[in-house]
Amino acid sequence: MSELKKSDERIRIKDIATLANVSAGTVDRVIHNRGGVAPESKKRIEEILNEMNFKPNKMAQLLAVKKEYKLVVLLPEAVQGDYWWDIIEGIKRAEEEVADYHVKTEILQFNQYNMESFAGLAQRLLEMNPAGVLMAPFFRREVLKLTKELEERSIPFVFVDSNVESVNSLAYYGQQSHQSGYVAAKIMLSSLEQFSTILLVHMQRSGGTSIGSNQTARREEGFLAYIEKYSLESSYQIVRVNLHAEDDGGNEALLEEVFSQNQNIRGIVMFNSRIYRIADFLEKRKIRNIRTIGYDLLERNVQYLKNGMVECLIAQRPQLQGYYGLTALARHLAFKQVSKSVCYMPIDILFKENITDYKVYPFDVD
Amino acid sequence: MSELKKSDERIRIKDIATLANVSAGTVDRVIHNRGGVAPESKKRIEEILNEMNFKPNKMAQLLAVKKEYKLVVLLPEAVQGDYWWDIIEGIKRAEEEVADYHVKTEILQFNQYNMESFAGLAQRLLEMNPAGVLMAPFFRREVLKLTKELEERSIPFVFVDSNVESVNSLAYYGQQSHQSGYVAAKIMLSSLEQFSTILLVHMQRSGGTSIGSNQTARREEGFLAYIEKYSLESSYQIVRVNLHAEDDGGNEALLEEVFSQNQNIRGIVMFNSRIYRIADFLEKRKIRNIRTIGYDLLERNVQYLKNGMVECLIAQRPQLQGYYGLTALARHLAFKQVSKSVCYMPIDILFKENITDYKVYPFDVD
DNA sequence: GCGCGGATTGTGCACGAGCACATATTTATA
DNA sequence: TATAAATATGTGCTCGTGCACAATCCGCGC
Numbered sequence: 001m002s003e004l005k006k007s008d009e010r011i012r013i014k015d016i017a018t019l020a021n022v023s024a025g026t027v028d029r030v031i032h033n034r035g036g037v038a039p040e041s042k043k044r045i046e047e048i049l050n051e052m053n054f055k056p057n058k059m060a061q062l063l064a065v066k067k068e069y070k071l072v073v074l075l076p077e078a079v080q081g082d083y084w085w086d087i088i089e090g091i092k093r094a095e096e097e098v099a100d101y102h103v104k105t106e107i108l109q110f111n112q113y114n115m116e117s118f119a120g121l122a123q124r125l126l127e128m129n130p131a132g133v134l135m136a137p138f139f140r141r142e143v144l145k146l147t148k149e150l151e152e153r154s155i156p157f158v159f160v161d162s163n164v165e166s167v168n169s170l171a172y173y174g175q176q177s178h179q180s181g182y183v184a185a186k187i188m189l190s191s192l193e194q195f196s197t198i199l200l201v202h203m204q205r206s207g208g209t210s211i212g213s214n215q216t217a218r219r220e221e222g223f224l225a226y227i228e229k230y231s232l233e234s235s236y237q238i239v240r241v242n243l244h245a246e247d248d249g250g251n252e253a254l255l256e257e258v259f260s261q262n263q264n265i266r267g268i269v270m271f272n273s274r275i276y277r278i279a280d281f282l283e284k285r286k287i288r289n290i291r292t293i294g295y296d297l298l299e300r301n302v303q304y305l306k307n308g309m310v311e312c313l314i315a316q317r318p319q320l321q322g323y324y325g326l327t328a329l330a331r332h333l334a335f336k337q338v339s340k341s342v343c344y345m346p347i348d349i350l351f352k353e354n355i356t357d358y359k360v361y362p363f364d365v366d
Numbered sequence: 367m368s369e370l371k372k373s374d375e376r377i378r379i380k381d382i383a384t385l386a387n388v389s390a391g392t393v394d395r396v397i398h399n400r401g402g403v404a405p406e407s408k409k410r411i412e413e414i415l416n417e418m419n420f421k422p423n424k425m426a427q428l429l430a431v432k433k434e435y436k437l438v439v440l441l442p443e444a445v446q447g448d449y450w451w452d453i454i455e456g457i458k459r460a461e462e463e464v465a466d467y468h469v470k471t472e473i474l475q476f477n478q479y480n481m482e483s484f485a486g487l488a489q490r491l492l493e494m495n496p497a498g499v500l501m502a503p504f505f506r507r508e509v510l511k512l513t514k515e516l517e518e519r520s521i522p523f524v525f526v527d528s529n530v531e532s533v534n535s536l537a538y539y540g541q542q543s544h545q546s547g548y549v550a551a552k553i554m555l556s557s558l559e560q561f562s563t564i565l566l567v568h569m570q571r572s573g574g575t576s577i578g579s580n581q582t583a584r585r586e587e588g589f590l591a592y593i594e595k596y597s598l599e600s601s602y603q604i605v606r607v608n609l610h611a612e613d614d615g616g617n618e619a620l621l622e623e624v625f626s627q628n629q630n631i632r633g634i635v636m637f638n639s640r641i642y643r644i645a646d647f648l649e650k651r652k653i654r655n656i657r658t659i660g661y662d663l664l665e666r667n668v669q670y671l672k673n674g675m676v677e678c679l680i681a682q683r684p685q686l687q688g689y690y691g692l693t694a695l696a697r698h699l700a701f702k703q704v705s706k707s708v709c710y711m712p713i714d715i716l717f718k719e720n721i722t723d724y725k726v727y728p729f730d731v732d
Numbered sequence: 733g734c735g736c737g738g739a740t741t742g743t744g745c746a747c748g749a750g751c752a753c754a755t756a757t758t759t760a761t762a
Numbered sequence: 763t764a765t766a767a768a769t770a771t772g773t774g775c776t777c778g779t780g781c782a783c784a785a786t787c788c789g790c791g792c
Contacts, residue, residue: 012778023742028780038740058466060778062425063747099376100424173728179720190556324728331729339729344720346712354545354710362539362690363697363705378748389772394750404770426748429777734792742785750776757770762763 011052019052020045031056058335062101069103069333071326072125074135075160076112081298083215083273083318084136087160090322091134093361098330105326106130115139122146132329133157134322137164158329160321162214163342171328175316176344177215181222181271183347184293187312188223188267189232192291196266197237199258203272205245219271219295239265243277255281267291276300279309297350297358305355315348317360377418385418386411397422424701428467435469435497435699437692440487441526442478442502447664449581449639449684450502453526456688457500459727464696471692472496481505488512498695499523500688503530524695526687528580529708537694541682542710543581547588547637549713550659553678554589554633555598558657562632563603565624569638571611585637585661605631609643621647633657642666645675663716663724671721681714683726 013031017024022041029037030045037045048054073091078084088107095105108125111117119142125133126149133150137143137159147167150157156170163172188198200220227233241258243251255278259265268278268290275294279301282290293312294301304310324343331337350358379397383390388407395403396411403411414420439457444450454473461471474491477483485508491499492515499516503509503525513533516523522536529538554564566586593599607624609617621644625631634644634656641660645667648656659678660667670676690709697703716724 010778013780014778024779025743025781026741029741032780034781036740041740057429057778059425059428060747061780063423063429063749063777064779064781066747066780096421099421176720179717182717182719183715186553186556190552190554320728328729331731337729337731339731341725341728341730342723343725343728344723346714348712349549349715351545351548353548354542357708357710359707359709362686362707362709363694363703364707365697365703365705379750380748390749391751391773392771395771398750400751402770407770423748426777427750429747429779430749430751432750432777736790736792738788740785740787743783745782746780748777752775753773755770755772757768759766759768761766 010057011054012057013054016045016048016052016054019048062334065102067102069101069131069330070128071103071105071132071134071329072128072130073105073107073326074118074121074125074133075107075109076136076138077109081273083296086318087136087322090319090324091326092322093319094323094326094330097365098327098334101330101334103131103330103334110138112138115142118142126150129153130155131333132170134325134329135159136161140164143167156329156332158325160325170332171325171339172342173321173324173328174342174344175215175318175321176347177218177316178222178225180295180314180316180347181219181224182226183222183349184219184269184312184314185223185226187349188269188291188293189226189236192236192267194235195237195264197239197262197264198267198269199262199265200238200240201268201270201275201278202240202242203245203270203274204242216271223269223271237262237264243274248277251277252281259287265290267293269293271295273298273301275310275313276304279304283309302355305350305352308352311351313350313355315350315358316345317348318345319360320345323361376423377420378423379420382411382414382418382420385414428700431468431700433468435467435696436494437469437471437498437500437695438491438494438496439471439473439692440484440491440499440501441473441475442504443475447639449662452684453502453688456685456690457692458688459685460689460692460696463731464693464700467696467700469497469696469700476504478504481508484508492516495519496521497699498536500691500695501525502527506530509533522695522698524691526691536698537691537705538708539687539690539694540708540710541581541684541687542713543584543682544588544591546661546680546682546713547585547590548592549588549715550585550635550678550680551589551592553715554635554657554659555592555602558602558633560601561603561630563605563628563630564633564635565628565631566604566606567634567636567644568606568608569611569636569640570608582637589635589637603628603630609640617643618647625653631656633659635659637661639664639667641676641679642670645670649675668721671716671718674718677717679716679721681716681724682711683714684711685726686711689727 013024013027017027020027022045026037026041027045030042075087076084078088091105108121110121118139122142133155135157143164147157151168158170159172161174163174239258239262241254243254270278273296275292276298278292292310294310295314297313297315301310301313305313328339332339379390379393383393386393388411392403392407393411396408441453442450444454457471474487476487484505488508499521501523509530513523517534525535525538527540529540605624605628607620609620636644639662641658642664644658658676660676661680663679663681667676667679671679694705698705
């Protein structure tokens with residue numbers, strides 16, 4: 001005999017069935033619009049469902065359902081320690097957590113300096129007919145082509161890193177790069193004596209393309225925007241230098257030259273993650289009394305932060321972009337929880353004093 | 367016959383059992399240390415579990431397990447718009463999400479100015495014999511008494527707001543108040559002309575206790591620490607004023623007086639969430655050209671941020687303390703995922719330019 | 733009245749883990 | 763050696779939902 005639920009317990013399909021004088025199967029048919037139910041029954045059951053505010057047990061649902069969701073991730077190739085690597089780390093973490101939702105992930109990585117590479121993988125992605133897509137939108141034309149096709153096939157997609165506002169993505173997780181540059185300027189210029197020189201260090205590959213994502217340019221824009229906003233152009237002198245990503249010997253020479261030509265350098269900012277190279281230089285030359293700001297918590301950056309050679313690191317938890325992005329897709333597919341949103345990662349400002357307990361994720365699992 | 371799992375499918379207890387030539391029941395006994403297993407079998411099974419990296423299916427686990435967990439939350443009384451209110455909001459959100467884990471929550475609220483109130487509820491809490499406790503540790507002696515008892519009963523507990531390092535909590539979620547004051551100083555002092563006056567506004571209840579949590583004092587300490595670190599005491603003049611939480615007419619008079627006595631006020635900082643009161647005053651008096659920094663995203667604060675009367679708001683997502691705290695407890699209980707940790711909320715620095723897409727939570731559910 | 737077909741509705745198994753109880757195997761004891 | 767006791771292991775049901783298949787009902791034509 002079918003036990004009546006206790007008052008405080010969650011209502012089940014079986015309870016609805018009892019109340020409507022039908023079997024669980026019929027209720028199920030109504031819930032899933034599977035047809036084959038007499039109109040009167042359907043109406044009655046729907047009323048009771050509403051009245052009782054029935055919410056299916058997600059656990060039971062996931063356990064019962066055999067549907068498999070294959071997500072495809074489309075990101076640039078990554079090497080350890082770089083921004084994209086971190087994003088992938090976040091994706092892997094999310095992957096483990098959503099494994100129970102029957103979500104599987106495949107990662108495709110393109111060469112970010114080669115459009116054909118992106119286009120080719122976009123094609124391959126479509127052939128895989130995924131249930132959802134997470135991507136970093138590079139090469140606008142190609143992205144539009146891809147998202148158009150995805151929209152036509154009703155495949156949800158999420159952007160990380162940068163957004164493409166004109167298309168209808170499920171969500172976007174990104175960094176406020178401009179803003180972080182703005183903050184960097186505030187920090188740098190506070191208690192920096194007037195008429196000092198500030199050195200902005202850039203870095204290029206041999207090809208001429210700057211390293212990192214295109215976020216670095218935005219950071220610099222933000223930095224300069226601050227200076228402009230408070231009309232500080234005349235109070236500080238800005239000097240730039242271009243280092244080479246590969247060749248370190250040459251870089252030293254370049255820095256030597258800049259320092260000899262600018263005796264009053266009091267601040268150095270680097271908008272990519274390689275501030276440790278500057279710290280290397282400063283330490284070697286025993287140069288003190290220069291304030292340095294960099295980005296990202298590479299091992300070596302953190303060491304220099306702790307020993308004082310780097311004053312401040314700005315971090316934006318790139319891992320979370322991947323983590324949230326994938327989680328959003330999985331939840332959307334498995335639970336129909338729509339999570340249409342734009343969300344920026346926090347801008348973490350790290351000094352010697354607060355680096356110790358810094359955490360990217362709020363939980364340590366396992 | 368027991369089907370062999372397909373290579374890419376997730377490994378189940380049954381698979382482990384097959385590999386170890388035992389039944390699922392025996393594997394289950396090993397996993398849960400329930401004893402009654404021959405040493406050789408146990409060893410063999412454990413090896414296979416490790417080798418195969420077995421992770422139980424959470425859905426199946428939750429569905430099977432009948433255990434109910436009652437969590438008790440012990441926080442100060444809250445009114446809408448205040449810090450504790452936000453923490454409770456986060457708790458409620460988490461509550462919904464962990465409802466499927468058979469976790470129920472009860473909130474007890476004490477008068478934060480009255481020790482007996484805390485002690486009484488602590489007693490009541492113990493009588494409820496909860497499965498876990500989330501609390502804001504007020505009244506050190508009482509907290510130690512309570513946590514000692516909890517430890518003896520092996521009831522896990524999580525701190526929010528402030529930490530008590532000497533006891534063995536499962537986790538602590540808090541704000542880096544000192545640090546946020548430090549950052550506030552950086553922001554305030556950048557591009558503030560030398561020898562200006564900075565006004566620090568305090569607020570008191572009629573009783574004499576300052577409002578907000580005891581975080582406000584820490585914020586001010588951080589602010590002053592920055593000034594000290596860069597030896598800026600002589601470059602800026604710091605002036606203080608004490609407003610009353612209740613009486614607004616009197617406050618105006620007080621501010622009038624301060625302004626008349628200090629002609630060179632160029633910056634105002636308030637370490638609690640009431641910066642809008644200052645903005646009210648400034649707007650009424652049509653005073654411009656003063657940089658204001660406040661805390662927390664009250665509706666009115668945000669309005670003033672948008673219209674420029676407040677330059678910067680610092681927010682630390684108090685909601686997340688509650689949200690993470692409760693989630694950590696629930697996961698710990700339901701999944702044995704230990705998450706022993708100290709975790710600080712991000713320090714969000716909000717200007718007119720980046721307030722628009724600000725989000726406390728990364729997902730919009732439902 | 734019988735049978736057929738379509739429309740409804742009911743039933744039973746699967747999902748993976750937990751757990752109580754049943755059974756098998758070994759060891760101890762008279 | 764028989765038998766109880768202790769140890770070790772296996773079996774089968776449970777949780778709530780999804781879904782395939784089975785069972786029923788009703789009306790119609792012959």
